[in-house]
Structure formats: C-alpha cells, structure tokens
Amino acid sequence: MQRAELFSYLSAFVTIVLAVAITDMIQSTHRLIRARTKVKWDALPLVFAAIVALFVLTEFFSLWTRFNVSEVTMPRLLWLLATPTIFTLLAYSVLPDEMPPEGVNLTEFYFSQRRVWAVMYGICALFDLARSLEVMVLEGRLPDRQLIVPAVFTCIMLVGPAIMYFANSRRANWIGVLWLVPFAALATVDWSIKV
Numbered sequence: 001m002q003r004a005e006l007f008s009y010l011s012a013f014v015t016i017v018l019a020v021a022i023t024d025m026i027q028s029t030h031r032l033i034r035a036r037t038k039v040k041w042d043a044l045p046l047v048f049a050a051i052v053a054l055f056v057l058t059e060f061f062s063l064w065t066r067f068n069v070s071e072v073t074m075p076r077l078l079w080l081l082a083t084p085t086i087f088t089l090l091a092y093s094v095l096p097d098e099m100p101p102e103g104v105n106l107t108e109f110y111f112s113q114r115r116v117w118a119v120m121y122g123i124c125a126l127f128d129l130a131r132s133l134e135v136m137v138l139e140g141r142l143p144d145r146q147l148i149v150p151a152v153f154t155c156i157m158l159v160g161p162a163i164m165y166f167a168n169s170r171r172a173n174w175i176g177v178l179w180l181v182p183f184a185a186l187a188t189v190d191w192s193i194k195v
Contacts, residue, residue: 010072011063014084018060021091025053028095038103044170045110048117048177049094054184055124056091059084061188083127090120107170114173118165121180122158129154157183 029049032039072080093113096104132150160183163176 010077010080014063014081015060017081017084017088018056021056021088022053024092024097025049025056025095028097031097031099032095032104035099035103038099038101040103040105040107042106042110044174044177045094045106048110048180051177051180051184052087052091052094052121054188056087058184058187059087080131083124083131086120086124086127090117090124093117093120110173114164118161118176121161121164125154125157125161153183 094117096106096109129150157180160176160179163179164173167173167176
C-alpha cells in the first residue's frame with residue numbers, strides 16, 4: 001500500500017464519522033425548526049452548536065496533517081481517532097435529539113448539558129494540542145519555541161469551557177461561549193484544500 005492509499009483509507013473512515021456528526025446536527029436543527037412553535041428559543045446553545053460545527057469541519061480539514069503517515073498501528077489509529085470521535089460525540093449532544101409533545105426549552109437544555117459539553121470540549125482541545133505537539137516532535141522540531149504557541153493558544157481557549165462549567169449565570173455563560181468565537185475563527189480561516 002502506498003502512502004496516498006493509506007491516507008485515503010484512513011481519511012475516508014474519519015470523514016464518514018465527521019459527516020455523520022454534521023448530519024446529526026442538521027437533523028436536530030430540522031426537528032427544532034419543524035416544532036418551532038413548541039420551542040422556547042435561546043441563542044446561547046445555538047451559538048455554541050455553531051462553534052462545535054465549525055470545529056468538526058476543522059477536523060475534516062486537518063485530516064491531511066493528521067493522517068499523512070506511512071504506517072499506522074492499532075494503538076496509533078485509536079489515538080488518531082480520539083479527537084474526531086470526541087468532537088462527534090459533542091456534535092451529537094449539542095442540540096436536542098427528540099422533541100417531546102410539550103416542546104423544549106433551549107435555555108433549560110443548555111444549562112442541563114453545559115458541563116458535559118465543557119468537559120468534552122476541553123478534552124478535544126487538549127487532545128488536539130497533544131496531536132499538534134506530536135507532529136512537531138515527529139518532524140524533529142523539539143525543543144522549539146513553536147511548541148509554546150499551540151500550548152498557550154489552547155490554555156487561553158480553555159478559559160471559555162471553564163466559564164461554561166463553573167458559572168451558573170446566563171451572562172457568564174454567554175462570555176464563556178463567545179470566548180470561543182475568535183478561536184473558532186482562527187481555526188477555520190486559514191484551512192484550504194489544494195493539489
């Protein structure tokens with residue numbers, strides 16, 4: 001098997017996992033729109049869901065750097081699948097899956113789930129940092145000042161999920177969610193696919 005074939009083999013699997021995550025988010029959004037008269041709307045969980053969707057798409061764009069390998073063992077494959085899998089679980093959970101007859105209150109939904117989301121988001125961020133550092137180490141860039149940049153970036157980003165986890169007020173949770181917006185923008189703005 002050649003390197004390009006191995007990449008195609010690995011990336012196809014992860015692409016399917018990520019596509020199913022986006023599909024679940026689209027279906028959940030459809031359910032909310034269809035039952036719109038029974039939904040007590042709140043932008044807070046919707047903005048967080050949009051941020052998660054952006055990061056799922058960023059995972060797709062990062063496949064080339066993550067799966068451009070010449071060999072993969074089962075433990076390495078499990079490691080490579082860890083972050084996309086957790087992002088997928090996060091994507092599955094950010095919007096209600098079912099619409100009860102009495103409707104749904106998105107504010108209550110957000111506050112009942114925010115701590116789980118914050119933990120999953122934090123785990124994804126730390127795993128993503130570990131993957132980035134691993135690539136640098138494998139490329140022989142250790143020790144290097146470039147290792148500090150992703151670590152600082154991740155630590156600053158984790159302030160948002162920490163606020164979401166610990167704060168009980170709506171205003172503080174808005175700060176926690178909006179804290180993630182520039183990081184989502186930075187993570188998505190420079191990705192491109194080219195031959």
